[in-house]
Amino acid sequence: ALVKTTTGQFVPAAVAKPASAPPDPTKVQGPPPGAVGTRSPFEQLAKKTSDTSSRTPLQSLYGTITPSDLHFERHHGGVPVIDPTAYKLVIHGMVKKPMTFTLNDLKRFPSVSRIAFLECSGNFRSGKQEMTPQEICGLTSQSEWTGVMLSTLFREVGASPKATWFLAEGSDAAVMTRSIPMGKGWNDAMIAYGQNGEALRPQQGYPARLFLPGWEGNTNVKWIRRIEVSDQPFMTREETSKYTENIKDGKIRQFSFDMDARSIITFPAYPVQLDKGWVEIKGLAWSGRGKILRVEVSVDAGKKWYPATLQEPVLDKAHTRFRFLWKWNGNETEIMSRAIDETGYTQPTLQQLIDARGTDMGGYHLNPITAWIIKRDGSVLFKPEKWK
Amino acid sequence: ALVKTTTGQFVPAAVAKPASAPPDPTKVQGPPPGAVGTRSPFEQLAKKTSDTSSRTPLQSLYGTITPSDLHFERHHGGVPVIDPTAYKLVIHGMVKKPMTFTLNDLKRFPSVSRIAFLECSGNFRSGKQEMTPQEICGLTSQSEWTGVMLSTLFREVGASPKATWFLAEGSDAAVMTRSIPMGKGWNDAMIAYGQNGEALRPQQGYPARLFLPGWEGNTNVKWIRRIEVSDQPFMTREETSKYTENIKDGKIRQFSFDMDARSIITFPAYPVQLDKGWVEIKGLAWSGRGKILRVEVSVDAGKKWYPATLQEPVLDKAHTRFRFLWKWNGNETEIMSRAIDETGYTQPTLQQLIDARGTDMGGYHLNPITAWIIKRDGSVLFKPEKWK
Amino acid sequence: ETKIITEMPATFGIGRKATNAEIKAWDIDVRPDGKGLPYGSGNATEGKVIFTQKCAACHGKEGEGGAYARLVGAMGDTVKAKTIGNYWPWSTTLFDYIRRTMPYNMPGSLKDDEVYSLTAYLLYRNKIIDSTKNMDAKSLPKVVMPARQYYVDDDRRGGPEIR
């Protein structure tokens, strides 16, 4: 099967799909070990693309790691091709010594790895019953990120204690820029160059990106080339015209960085055809504010809630797999999940969000409970809700 | 660049390497989001292949997850092509009810995920100074595995409490078979169908394999089709003629399942050219018997040992990233690491292994400390040791 | 003798001093206080000409939107789209954004005077300045955007509260 790559080419998904598997695989020698493994031609995994984004097929994935080639994408100027030997990161502004680092330099500093999610703050779609988890909230993915702590670089350049914000700038055609509080930079920000064991993929910022655990995707500036240390925010287009949201009383919320707790049941979900009997309800839960403390599942449209099992280890600011064993008796019902994080926050309903933000509520930072309707015939449908 | 796939074809490593990156990537729109991401054409990652195996490039990887297409391979009949819709697993023998499970059946049972290493017990090469970590011990890799606990299936078929061993059989051309104690089956054995978020790769047993955390690779029967529950081992060729080792007094050790604790410095390592000054020594440590408790590093040929930093979370039977900050003054020296696991076991020297097993010591389960010689000119060389 | 240091050193001595030239080449940002604005100027009349040539194909003849975003919609108009006039809080952002990334198909190709002119034109079209007003490093930061007053910093405070 052909798939469209990020460079717009159509290439075979892995190796070309064989006409058929041999009737008895024990009777024929298979191919020997190879330099690069392949995806089974029987597995057709793909992101769902639009002009500006591509969405992770959450309903098709296991565990918590997102295969790097299925990590969601959201760019504002496409995916730049960057020669790693020409790459440099400049840090200047309110620093003792403005400095330039090559990619090799970045890799020579003490390094750190962490498994964490990355989610676009625009990660919410609704509208019809025939929607998959991928379509509803496929703009979240998880990787093991490796890089150097930004604090290490701040120490190296002598960032001023008086500085309060820094500008992160990418080297894509959008020359993407975001203003970030220095506190985040000193705390847990990374300049990441590794993703799931290998170099970052071009779609995720190769050869280096800003990674801000738990913060909205857009702030995690990809293909980063420059950091300017400052004592005020820069008010770039992305943090004003975009990535801000209408709230009550005509107000517009800016610098809303943290991704609030959220969860979604990824099985059973549209377009699954469910069989009666035992069902392991499975899904993902995450919070940009810390660890997932608990996930609760309801199988009666939200009347009663039961704790789901969390897959250990539960990590800080990470997709956490939850599971809940349920025997479906064949009656129509609604199932849903809600995440509770270690700050005590409980994932709200859409109505609670409207109550809090007003009916002019903007499209970012929407993390409502997702409900699935299970019909008597076993079909599973998304339950869309409107507010505008 | 062309790479050899497991099907023996030569295909482009990712997309074809562009002639060059644009001089200024901010001046040209990049390609839009795609259905499947790509590896940067500037990153040329490959396993090192022989007729029977291919080795993970440990020195080129970050963090702890092995990209699935770089997971080591060791087959005895090549990689079978298996149609997932035709797949079935038969469990019979000392069971109340012999049963057949489709792949879909396996996925309907309660599932579990764990990040763990998988290592071939023949994972040791030596001989010359010009050897990379990949060549010395590239037959170990790590994935997030997802599947059903074998104990769940044993309960479903009603495995006899009197049973002591089971046979696991693959559907490759080797019809690979190993006898496994029921204790392991009831304890932490999995039938895995997921690897790093997606379906197992064909090279790792698609669509389902046995996964035995911490046990020698060969016992983790890939492409599993049959389990026979028994009250004695079957004494297959793999557990007699192969995967046994000579020890002292002419004895031959059989059923040596556990992989003892081991570590290796992956940076700096051959063929790195080291610069004077601060160096983050990095490597991997793992134990088939539990968690890594501590990794110690020596930078003076084993005279003094210092504790390295372990990347959290330290997981059971998992590759654990260790790091140690060192300022190299330019003098010739030897650096090395040793893993200590939670059972109190300390990774031995080759001499300690010879002392314990005799000079006829076989080639499996060799986990000696690996030393790297750092020359004044910054070249880093493996220090091979002989015992035969 | 090998020196073992378990604490982080004050510096690692990795990387090099950035040259003024390389900072200057990349330091294109513009702050609300005008810091970063270059020499040059332009007005709406000049801007309209350039807009017609380089922008109208995507954003509509006079910025009313086309294949891509509507750019015009003064505060209080019936326009539903978020526009410069009804949503953008800082005038400097316009200069910064146009210069760094527009026109989309030739990002970073505009001269500073052109950017000033386009900025003036779009401010004029959004009824924020009049058509004769010259935009430069001094005047642009002084332009107060109608939506500025509605902006508040993130009012979520963490913890149980839903906001």
Added chain:
Amino acid sequence: ETKIITEMPATFGIGRKATNAEIKAWDIDVRPDGKGLPYGSGNATEGKVIFTQKCAACHGKEGEGGAYARLVGAMGDTVKAKTIGNYWPWSTTLFDYIRRTMPYNMPGSLKDDEVYSLTAYLLYRNKIIDSTKNMDAKSLPKVVMPARQYYVDDDRRGGPEIR
């Protein structure tokens, strides 16, 4: 009403009973006690003929090794390779392994009689049985392999000890 069960049920009711036919088709293993050995028989003389045709190309004219493994080397010989004669602990393994996977280029293609004959031939060539001895489900498990006595179960016990 929906029933919530937090403990594992005794069975999930997933999967189906295996048919005798499908078990029989796959249940090809042979245990040291002979369980699993099929009807049929063969001897070294018959085996030599088959070996020459189907095995010698890879393992040498008489099993002395070639492109692939040496199969012959009686206990005490000067042969360094691990062989059936000097390393294999159970005779049944030979039948099981040859039947399931040899010849390498046509795995699973041999008839049971052929496998008995090849087994007899290789045991004979390794000086374990004589050339006339018939191998079948009764006699094969009784063949005691010279290396059997050296096998011990894993003697590593975990903990600090290096073994």
